[in-house]
Amino acid sequence: MxxxxxxxxxxxxxxxxxxxxxxxxxxxxxxxxxxxxxxxxxxxxxxxxxxxxxxxxxxxxxxxxxxxxxxxxxxxxxxxxxxxxxxxxxxxxxxxxxxxxxxxxxxxxxxxxxxxxxxxxxxxxxxxxxxxxxxxxxxxxxxxxxxxxxxxxxxxxxxxxxxxxxxxxxxxxxxxxxxxxxxxxxxxxxxxxxxxxxxxxxxxxxxxxxxxxxxxxxxxxxxxxxxxxxxxxxxxxxxxxxxxxxxxxxxxxxxxxxxxxxxxxxxxxxxxxxxxxxxxxxxxxxxxxxxxxxxxxxxxxxxxxxxxxxxxxxxxxxxxxxxxxxxxxxxxxxxxxxxxxxxxxxxxxxxxxxxxxxxxENKSLLFGEKAMMTFVKNNLNETIYTDPMTKYRARLLLKWQGLDEFVKVDEQPLNGIYIYNPARALHVNWLMAKEKKVYFQPKNSWVLIKKMSPEPRLLGQIILKLGLKYIIPLSLWDNIYIQHEGIEIYRIKG
Structure with missing residues (x-):
């Protein structure tokens, strides 16, 4: 023994x-x-x-x-x-x-x-x-x-x-x-x-x-x-x-x-x-x-x-x-x-x-916030905006890396970069009332410059190819296939 x-x-x-x-x-x-x-x-x-x-x-x-x-x-x-x-x-x-x-x-x-x-x-x-x-x-x-x-x-x-x-x-x-x-x-x-x-x-x-x-x-x-x-x-x-x-x-x-x-x-x-x-x-x-x-x-x-x-x-x-x-x-x-x-x-x-x-298990709950952090660190010369909840969720990470002042929240930004995080910006929350949600959606005049998202998981891809998705509870499917919808990065245009 x-x-x-x-x-x-x-x-x-x-x-x-x-x-x-x-x-x-x-x-x-x-x-x-x-x-x-x-x-x-x-x-x-x-x-x-x-x-x-x-x-x-x-x-x-x-x-x-x-x-x-x-x-x-x-x-x-x-x-x-x-x-x-x-x-x-x-x-x-x-x-x-x-x-x-x-x-x-x-x-x-x-x-x-x-x-x-x-x-x-x-x-x-x-x-x-x-x-x-x-x-x-x-x-x-x-x-x-x-x-x-x-x-x-x-x-x-x-x-x-x-x-x-x-x-x-x-x-x-x-x-x-x-x-x-x-x-x-x-x-x-x-x-x-x-x-x-x-x-x-x-x-x-x-x-x-x-x-x-x-x-x-x-x-x-x-x-x-x-x-x-x-x-x-x-x-x-x-x-x-x-x-x-x-x-x-x-x-x-x-x-x-x-x-x-x-x-x-x-x-x-x-x-x-x-x-x-x-x-x-x-x-x-x-x-x-x-x-x-x-x-x-x-x-x-x-x-x-x-x-x-x-x-x-x-x-x-x-x-x-x-x-x-x-x-x-x-x-x-x-x-x-x-x-x-x-x-x-x-x-x-x-x-x-x-x-x-x-x-x-979903380990990418904050993919949007962490992807934003990566982009901000590499683009300190830009004025960067996001929605209130994404900024709030990332607040401690921003503080630790001295980046808090580089990420702003504005209902009507005139120029710079907007980081769109659907996981936060699509849903009403205590920082964004229903009538305010429209301000944090991408505008038609803005130019999409980059998308960042996790890679679909191999297990999820296999299940899709075998046509077995129907046996997976909906609450589990996102964990198995792709755990976050990712973010979109826009150049703000008037």
Missing amino acids: PSFYKVILISFMVFLGLVMISWVGYLGSDDVTYANGAYGWINEFPFVGGHGTIRYTITIPMALTFIFLGENELCLALPTILYCLGLLGIIAYLINKEFSVGYMAAVLLFFVTSPMLVIWSSIASIDIVEAFFVFSAVVVFYFSIKGTVSSKGLFITGALCGVGFVTRETAIFIAPFFVLLFVFGYKIPRKYYLLIAVGFFSVWAIELLYLTVMTGDPLYRVNISLNHDSAIDRSIDKAGNVLLHPFIDPLFVLLLNQEFGILFWFAIPLGVWLYKTSDSLHDKNFFLVFGIFAIVWFVCASLATTLLPLNPRYFMVSSLVAIMFLGIGLLKIYNLGYYKKSVLGIMLAVVSINLLSLYI
Whole structure:
């Protein structure tokens, strides 16, 4: 059997390699919000901020990377990458300690190729940060009740939940899990569960005190989170590849979204099988604790219909448990000598689908903004215009490269160059009202001087030639064929 550290090292290297190959990086969205929070800590210490910028567990580490390593796309995503590597290490420790290094290797195979984890590690994302603290809390809890009850461990469990909660409010989804175990008095006397609450409130009290001093409102963060946006309408937000009915759509996200591949098709039945066939109480407790945790998290995220869009990333925590059950279950069947070829075939299928999902994931969401950057750098003598949203999305990239003053927004430019980005300029947004859209469309008198667009993907070209496009969901086709419509560059003429 390979050594623990060798497996960890190989897993780290494979994971980082896949993150580099599948790099998304700057999105000009929530990641800029976190960057603004980082700059707040750098320039306005002590800092509070608003929605997003107040998420200390990502903004403070990001501020440190900006100070010590520079301001660029890599440093923007570096805290998220490190959190995910930490998550990898925690899962590796858990599986090695409870089973063996072989089981750990099997689990890590599915972890490092997970499309969800690889893609979101390359983005400044709060989801992985939240998952790190919440999952760590459950691991510490599991070890705290495994043998002799550890009061210290239960307090740390609560403290980790508290850090998770100040990371993002959705971490409260872990509360029903502990409430459920408390009601049934699982494994330990109910009074010990109060230590989890003490740990949680010990952390949250620090934030409440800080916000009271800084803003006068101890619930400042919670209030801005609950009121920063209008209610979510999942019938409009098409985050799921297949949507049939609100009651079952969350399950379809697990089974049919490329972010998970075919993980849940096998992890769900394997989880049930592992619990039912476990001979030892130790194994049953393991599968029960983590299984209930995954189910409760999934149910809570599914039921938050007016608070959360149906984005797969909100089910990331449940997917971590599914990855564990998949690796443990398949290797257990293999070691029993049953269906060895079938097990190897399933492992190959899961990894292959994961890699295919990484391939088709849209990594060109900001092709227009980045293509504009390339053109601007090579044409600094020109006066360059674009639409408000393209300029807004590119704002941090422009700032880092000192190009902000070279890109302008004007409803009626008289001369110079106009960069037309249909992905932004064709759609009404909060920076461009419906009646203003006409000003940011190319005029008949303008001269087209250049087009820039991504190359169509080989897989998409093959599917077209075989006449199989009709079997691909519309929500996936652009990812498979061409991920961005590109930009057009015009010489402005009167």
